[in-house]
Amino acid sequence: MARPTVRRARATRAERRDQIAQRLLTAAERFVADGTSFTEISVEQLITEAEIARSTFYMYFEDKGALLLELTDRVTVIMGQAALAWLELPPKSSRAELKDALGRVVEAYFAHRHMLAAVAEAAAYDPRVREQYGEVMARRIEFISEHFLEKQRQGAVRPDVDVPSVTPWITWMIERCLYQWLGHDTRSQSEYTDPDFTDGLTSIIWHTFYEGVA
Structure with a gap:
């Protein structure tokens, strides 16, 4: 009879960790959006912004580097979900449909551009991040x-x-083009529009994979 209780306790801890990580991701994105590099953000600033206790932070994360690895996984999942619209296009889809699907990838990157840029930059000096980013x-x-x-x-x-x-x-x-062109874009989400950028990406993908398919 104790097994369901144990499983529920484990699930609750996992859910709690997920909630804490999401709050820290939101907090980190606010700081980097204001122009602060991830290396300059202290744990104290993060936990204050996320409204969690220091003991709670260290219950789930060894240090700020471990948190960055977690955030890397989270934004990667978001980008992967956005890419499905492109990768799962049905046969005989038009170039316009391809552009629409790729536009979702670009929009997802823009929404999390500061965090994704922080990860790419941290990979240049942090061996743990570099290894995980490579993976x-x-x-x-x-x-x-x-x-x-x-x-x-x-x-x-x-x-x-x-x-x-x-x-x-x-x-x-x-990955590189999104980082170069959007990684430090200062526009707000409501100001975002990049038809020319997406047009160029669509042209490359179309000619590489789809052009001439019956």
Whole structure:
């Protein structure tokens, strides 16, 4: 009879950790949006902004670096969910539909651009972040490659494309370009509009994977 109680207690702790991490993500994004680099943000500032106790922070995170790794996973999941609109486009989708799907990826990046930029920059000096970021990108490349290989089998992607060879280039190109053009964009969410940027991305993806498919 005790097992359901134990499972519920574990679930509650996991839920609590998830809530704490989300509040810290929101707090961190507020600071970096104001121009503060993640390295300059103290744990004290984060817990004050997130309205949690110091003991609560250290119950779940060893240090600020461990928190950054958690936040890396969270924003990666968000970007992965946004990319599904593109990766799961049905066969014979139009270029306009591709642009709309890619626009969701760009919008998701813009919404979390400061945190994503902080992660990319931390990877340059923090070995833990660099290793995890490399693993994140490797998983993303594999995920995209698997989707395109399946689409190729369905006849929805050009048969002459060497998907495993092309996917790493496309994945890193998108990541680097989003960082360069949007990572430190000072516009508010309501001011965001990038039709030319998305047009260029659409053109590259269309010509690489879809152009000429019957």
